[in-house]
Amino acid sequence: MNRRRQKNDALAAMAAANPASVAELAAEIGEASLERALRDSVDRGRAPHTPIPAGDSAALKAGRSAGRRLVPVALGAAAVLAALLIVSGWLGGSGGGRPEFAAAAIRVAQANPRLLVTKPGWKIVRADQFQPDDGEVTFGDGEHRLDMRWYPARAYGSYLRDRAHVSPVARGTLLGQRSTTIEYGRGEYATMLAPQGRVFIEVRARLGTRAAYEELLQSLRRVDVETWLEAMPPSVVRPAARSALVERMLRGSPLPPGFDPSALQDENSMSSRTTLGVAVANEIACGWVESWIAARRNGSRAAARAAVEALASSSRWPVVRQTKSPWFGNYRIVVRQLRAGHLDRGAAGYEESGGQLFARGPSWKFALGCGGTWRKRAGG
Amino acid sequence: MADMYRQMPDRNDQPAAPTEAERRFESCFRDNYATVLAFAIRRLPDRATAEDAAADAFAVAWRRRDLIPDEPLPWLYGIALRVVANQRRSGARRGRLDDRLAQEAGARGPATEAFDGLHRRDSFSRAFRLLAEDDREVLRLVAWDGLDSAEAARVLGCSSAAFRVRLHRARRRLAKHLAAGGHSAGEEPR
Numbered sequence: 423m424n425r426r427r428q429k430n431d432a433l434a435a436m437a438a439a440n441p442a443s444v445a446e447l448a449a450e451i452g453e454a455s456l457e458r459a460l461r462d463s464v465d466r467g468r469a470p471h472t473p474i475p476a477g478d479s480a481a482l483k484a485g486r487s488a489g490r491r492l493v494p495v496a497l498g499a500a501a502v503l504a505a506l507l508i509v510s511g512w513l514g515g516s517g518g519g520r521p522e523f524a525a526a527a528i529r530v531a532q533a534n535p536r537l538l539v540t541k542p543g544w545k546i547v548r549a550d551q552f553q554p555d556d557g558e559v560t561f562g563d564g565e566h567r568l569d570m571r572w573y574p575a576r577a578y579g580s581y582l583r584d585r586a587h588v589s590p591v592a593r594g595t596l597l598g599q600r601s602t603t604i605e606y607g608r609g610e611y612a613t614m615l616a617p618q619g620r621v622f623i624e625v626r627a628r629l630g631t632r633a634a635y636e637e638l639l640q641s642l643r644r645v646d647v648e649t650w651l652e653a654m655p656p657s658v659v660r661p662a663a664r665s666a667l668v669e670r671m672l673r674g675s676p677l678p679p680g681f682d683p684s685a686l687q688d689e690n691s692m693s694s695r696t697t698l699g700v701a702v703a704n705e706i707a708c709g710w711v712e713s714w715i716a717a718r719r720n721g722s723r724a725a726a727r728a729a730v731e732a733l734a735s736s737s738r739w740p741v742v743r744q745t746k747s748p749w750f751g752n753y754r755i756v757v758r759q760l761r762a763g764h765l766d767r768g769a770a771g772y773e774e775s776g777g778q779l780f781a782r783g784p785s786w787k788f789a790l791g792c793g794g795t796w797r798k799r800a801g802g
Numbered sequence: 803m804a805d806m807y808r809q810m811p812d813r814n815d816q817p818a819a820p821t822e823a824e825r826r827f828e829s830c831f832r833d834n835y836a837t838v839l840a841f842a843i844r845r846l847p848d849r850a851t852a853e854d855a856a857a858d859a860f861a862v863a864w865r866r867r868d869l870i871p872d873e874p875l876p877w878l879y880g881i882a883l884r885v886v887a888n889q890r891r892s893g894a895r896r897g898r899l900d901d902r903l904a905q906e907a908g909a910r911g912p913a914t915e916a917f918d919g920l921h922r923r924d925s926f927s928r929a930f931r932l933l934a935e936d937d938r939e940v941l942r943l944v945a946w947d948g949l950d951s952a953e954a955a956r957v958l959g960c961s962s963a964a965f966r967v968r969l970h971r972a973r974r975r976l977a978k979h980l981a982a983g984g985h986s987a988g989e990e991p992r
Contacts, residue, residue, distance in 0.1 A: 432977035436945035439926050442843035448836035460831050462857045467864030751850035770847065789848060 535618050536650040537597070537625075539568060541641035546655050549694070555620050568627035568638060575617035581624075582614060596639060611635045659698050667695070671702045675739035676732040678709030699745025700791070706741075707733055707753055708792035714760055730760045752789040759786065769798075827867040830874045831860055837875065838882050844946050845886045858885045876956040879947065883939075883957060929979035937972035944969060 451459075538546075539561040547562035558571040573581065582602060585591070589605040600616040610628035625642070629635045645653070659667055665687040672683060686702055710733045717725035736742050736753045759765050769781035770788035782788070782797045838859055842852035859882040863870060871877050930938060943954040955965035 432973055432980055433941070433945050435926055435980060436930070436941050436976065439930075440844065440946045442840035442946075444837050444840045447840050447843075451836055451839075456832065456835060459835060459853070459857065459860075460828065463831065463860035464827075464864050466857055466861035749850050751853060752848055755849060 531647040531650050533620055534572060534650070535615075535621065535623055536645050536647065537570065537623065537642045538645050538650065538653055539638065539641055540643045541638055544568075544638075544641070546653050549654050566627065566629055568625055570623060570625045572621040572623050575620055575622055578614070578617050578622045581622075585612070585614065597642060597644065605632075609635075613639060659695055664698070667698065668702060671699060671741040671744075672706075673740060675703075675706055675741055676710075676735065677706060678713045678729070678732070681706070681709050696745055696747060699741055700747050700749050703736065703739060703741045703745065703750065704791040706739070707736060707756070707790045708787070711756065711760070711765070711786060711790065711792070715765070730757065733757050733760065749791070752791075756786050756789050770795075823867045823870075826870055827864055830863065830870050830878075834874060834878055835860070838878055841879060841882050841947055842886055844942055846889055851889055855882065855885045855889050876949065876953045879943075879949070879957045880959070926980070929976060929983050932979045933972065933975055936968070937975055940965070940968045940972045941976060 533555065534557075541563070543563040544561050545563075546559050547567070548560035555574040556572065558569060561568045561570065582591075585602075585604050589607075592603045594601050594603065596613065596615060599618060601613050603611055603613045605611050606628075608628065609630040609632075610626070611632065612624055612626035615623045615625075625639065627635055627638060629638060668683055668686045683702075683705070686698075686705055710729045714726050714729035714733075717723075717729060733753060734757045736750065736757075742750050756765075766785040766789075767783065768785050769783040770785040781799075782795060784795070787793075787795050835856065839852060839856040842855040842859070843849065846852045846855060859878060862881045862885070863874075863878060930941075933941070939958070940954070943949045943957060944951075947954075949957065951965050951969065952962045954969075955962045958965065960968075
């Protein structure tokens with residue numbers, strides 16, 4: 423066998439499968455989009471507390487100075503829809519009472535070390551997503567922010583080794599646990615606490631000086647489950663307010679035939695306002711595509727056209743305009759498919775699980791965050 | 803455009819940038835945005851996530867604007883690669899969260915996964931998926947991003963010699979998987 427030829431052919435096959443052409447993208451991105459993207463990047467770069475996931479070790483190794491940073495819970499596509507953040511029930515008494523949280527939320531809280539910043543003026547300002555062994559909250563005082571993340575305990579060793587590249591480490595004790603602090607420069611520090619139970623915690627803040635950082639860390643306190651859950655910010659939509667908010671979010675958008683908002687209004691759910699906004703818009707978008715599918719099946723060209731136009735108008739839907747999320751860029755992709763008369767029902771991608779390869783799809787449902795997706799064995 | 807930078811309040815962490823650095827960043831952005839976006843699209847599940855990653859990569863470049871090299875691309879790719887890796891971890895984490903919570907809530911919940919930008923080219927895609935991620939990345943850098951071995955080595959932070967060895971092995975393994983899957987590019991040449 424001519425091995426060289428075979429390998430070259432493999433690389434050629436790889437090149438032929440290139441999913442993105444720079445030339446096509448450059449032609450597609452207009453000046454206005456480029457300006458927006460430029461502003462967005464500068465804005466993110468300048469936001470002093472926005473976590474930027476830029477551990478560009480390659481740049482470091484190439485002789486360039488660079489910092490390391492963890493991924494943010496950016497409201498990106500895969501992110502936002504991941505959706506039901508805290509599942510809770512509201513079992514308050516007749517007088518309103520105190521909230522009691524459903525089992526899922528309590529499990530998260532119980533697994534968490536439940537640290538709160540108690541320095542006056544500080545509170546949780548962002549809490550987009552939780553699970554028992556992986557999540558984050560951001561505390562703020564109006565000027566500064568502190569990010570607190572928790573990770574699976576098993577990742578602690580490798581995490582410490584990774585962070586040891588950033589700066590010399592300072593070891594100490596915080597809240598009775600071993601702690602390791604690193605410095606990112608310009609008054610920014612991060613501290614990892616040794617694992618407790620299933621997780622370990624990292625806090626990170628840029629407060630200007632080591633002393634200010636240490637002072638804030640000293641205000642960290644452990645709290646009970648209820649206190650921790652009640653410290654969640656107003657941006658987390660409480661179950662009792664959810665139904666009315668969904669109703670407001672739906673106003674002004676074209677709703678597909680037979681649209682049923684009841685799943686969105688489920689008062690056993692609790693999420694951030696942004697997450698809920700994306701879920702509402704997705705429900706509308708999914709409904710229009712279903713309507714398009716039905717219209718095509720029934721041979722109703724007018725109804726199919728109406729569905730396409732409704733989805734194409736998504737940038738004007740109040741819920742989309744008010745919920746700023748890059749997720750909505752996906753809608754454009756599906757609109758193009760509908761206009762071409764071909765909805766992509768193929769696999770959105772593949773995943774490995776237990777040594778097996780699985781395809782997940784259909785692609786259009788992943789693009790819009792619709793339910794009813796499938797997972798099939800692939801490969802082999 | 804310079805006004806854009808000055809309209810933003812300069813808070814406690816960002817010393818005012820020299821105008822030359824601002825211009826340099828803007829030029830770097832305009833010249834390379836589509837390229838970095840394509841780089842992200844090739845590695846992430848959808849356009850919106852890729853745009854998010856590109857924005858983060860350039861946000862880092864903004865913070866390091868006084869260090870932007872004359873030939874910024876391998877440097878930008880190095881940043882973008884880490885951003886993409888973090889996006890993937892984040893996407894996978896959220897996918898798990900969503901599946902679990904949707905189950906618990908008994909609600910319909912859109913599942914999300916950290917998929918690659920390679921879609922629907924089934925026979926090739928299957929072979930590609932059978933490779934280890936390290937192999938895939940080596941191949942992407944050469945076949946999709948158009949880097950030579952020295953540039954790709956910079957992105958990955960290894961020596962050119964080490965990269966060439968990795969590329970050789972990755973190509974060999976891809977060819978083997980293609981052949982096993984009946985892909986013409988993996989078959990023995992006539």
